[in-house]
Amino acid sequence: MSDSPSLRTPSQRIAWTATIVISALVFIFLIAPILAIMPLSFSSGSYLTYPLPGLSLRWYDDFINSPRWMTSLKNSMIIGVASTLLSMVLGTLAALGLAQWKSRFKPLVLAFVLSPVVVPGVITAVGLYFFFAPIGLTGSYLGLILAHTALATPFVVITVGATLQSFDTNLARAAASLGASPLYAFRRVILPLILPGLASGALFAFATSFDEVVIVLFMAGPEQRTLPREMFSGIRENISPTITAAAVILTTVSVILLATLEGLRRRNERLKGSSA
């Protein structure tokens, strides 16, 4: 608390202490639920209460040996990876184009590209349900991959776009003046420099798809149920400890994603710091 902003008066000190206390409570509010659910997945009993009757891995065993859960995990991976790849291609191209494009319509186009994030999931889902059903894309992997790609691409455009903002276009010009073809210049000069942006874009895209449930609720057939979809019906029916095991697995995935992203951010800051 000694490094608090210059505190002179007692009232300032009280205000600062209050800020710290309230913040601590909010941090507990934010973290406690996620932490509280974890030990329950290791319980040997079938009730979701503390104290735990004993420790066991039976619910993880249950998860791994349940075809329902494993299929949903597999589906989440397939759809997540496919829509990440697709949104990377579309999003990176668009970000590169938007960085060079000068037009008064640019804000409008940008707003359109980003709008899938803002439009409520239910509206997108209902629209897709009506639109995809007649052409046989509901109840198919392709339909879900396309829908998830639409939701994930804005994040790729944002992250790659942000990286391009700090990208020195003279480097591309230098490459061109040295005789590199545009494709070669992209591969050898631009790509390595925007790679961190691409990587965080990919993480966002994957996380978006991996956590999406509203569209899956409307569009997935029994074959395409994803992990969040399985959790949704599990929570609705009756929360069993197997769901808490699934929750821990999902949280672990998010922690890995977050840690990778944080690593990328740090690396980026270090690079910026060294070049300055």
Add this chain to the structure above:
Amino acid sequence: MTAAFLTGADTRTEVPLKRRLKQAERARQIKALALVLPLLLFLLFTFAGPIAGMLWRSVDDREVRQALPQTVVALASWDGKDLPDEKAYAALASDILAARTSGTIAIAAKRLNYALNGFRTILTSTARNLKAMPEPGTAKEALGKINLAWRERTTWTTIKDASGPMTGFYLLAALDLTRNVDGAIVAAPPDQAIYRNVFARTFIISLSVTALCLILGFPVAYLLATLPPGRSNLLMIFVLLPFWTSLLVRTCAWIVLLQSKGVVNDSLHWLGIIDEPLRLIYNRFGVCVAMTHVLLPFMILPLYSSMKAISPAYMRAAASLGAPPVTAFLRIYLPQTLPGIGAGSLLVFILALGYYITPALVGGAADQMISYFIALYTTETANWGLASALGAVLLLATLLLALVYGKLVHGQQVTGGMKN
């Protein structure tokens, strides 16, 4: 001229160079647009098209037209003041006889039943009892005999209103309005007027959640913005981890915590504060708590970035000029955080408006928001016109707010309010 002056070339090269530059620039612009085009086309197919289709469905009204084509034509010239003439009755009888075998009559009956309760029975009973085409000139009498409803003006105005090809019926219904027998827009009968309530409820829940997020988020953002970077980065984990944790995990966690045999009730009981478990979930309280938890990071991050931009020198200057801390805070600091407060609040409010999963899982029947009804009418009752109309209203509200948000964060980085 400048180009010629700089290169020292004679003025003859000036025009071609300018033109060449312009051409090169145009080629660059076309190339840039070509890079954006795949995504635009993709979004047209997977996002804009489907939403446009949904909007279209909210005004599309062709079921009755397809099932009862002659009736629709006969009613076109009807002024709606008295019962229609014999011609319309004959057209209806002929339409019903023709449509009886196909499924179209059932689809039309469903549509007409939305507008007038009991219409399905009227139509199906008529279809069942109408054995053959009535003798010329007796259709009015014959139909009236089969079902008394054909002697009422409302029955016929309902068909006329539903004769399409477009209708304002669903959009009016989404706002608890309807057309009366004379075609004037009036309030819907109380048993059908539920959506204004639902919108009000959606609005109130979103507003409460936004207010809670602001109250809880402000001190946290202030702390994070004031602490030295090392510490605030560490504490940022507390904001980012929940942000990245699956929505369903968090909703599930709240159910585990708040249920009657959950951690919170157990602890309160153990502490001797309560004897009976409190009802903390499947009600408004649970919805607000869980939604605040989910949306709080969306408030903290924009607040944090706006506070981070405020130089501490302002507060020091205020203090050195003799402003008491409270005054300095209210007059100097708070106004500078307003863009962040605005952006964060709008973002949270927009996201809250469209929420579906959390209220569906932790709310009771009286806490379902507008999204729930859109989903219900789409998948359960297949009243697609109404689902689309409710969706159109929600979309309009969201886009208007997003427009304000766009104006507000204009100039700030686009990423300010997003993840990252």
